[in-house]
Amino acid sequence: MSESEEPEIPVIKPSPNNSVCSECGSAEVECLDWVRVNDNYFIGGSECIPDDDYWCQACEVHAAPIQASEYCEGKGHTGSPCTVCGMET
Numbered sequence: 001m002s003e004s005e006e007p008e009i010p011v012i013k014p015s016p017n018n019s020v021c022s023e024c025g026s027a028e029v030e031c032l033d034w035v036r037v038n039d040n041y042f043i044g045g046s047e048c049i050p051d052d053d054y055w056c057q058a059c060e061v062h063a064a065p066i067q068a069s070e071y072c073e074g075k076g077h078t079g080s081p082c083t084v085c086g087m088e089t
């Protein structure tokens, strides 16, 4: 085992139920969550997050994510198996 300073970021498996970036289909959309400022204790997600509070790492836009299956319906699958929804095409 090699030691690393960086914590490993888990890879998100493609799935039709993933929430993905409506622009590029990346599943690595981030949103702001409630975290207690003093100890970083995770309180929970917000139920109604405005579009501005989402952030896509891949294409650097603020956009609310859509379902992967919905994304592929509109833009078509990306590769086989699809890197967005995981379907064999």
Ligand SMILES: [Zn+2]
Pocket (backbone or CB within 6 Å): 021, 022, 023, 024, 025, 026, 056, 057, 058, 059, 060, 061
């Ligand atoms: Zn994106």
Ligand SMILES: [Zn+2]
Pocket (backbone or CB within 6 Å): 072, 076, 077, 078, 082, 083, 084, 085, 086, 087
């Ligand atoms: Zn797809």
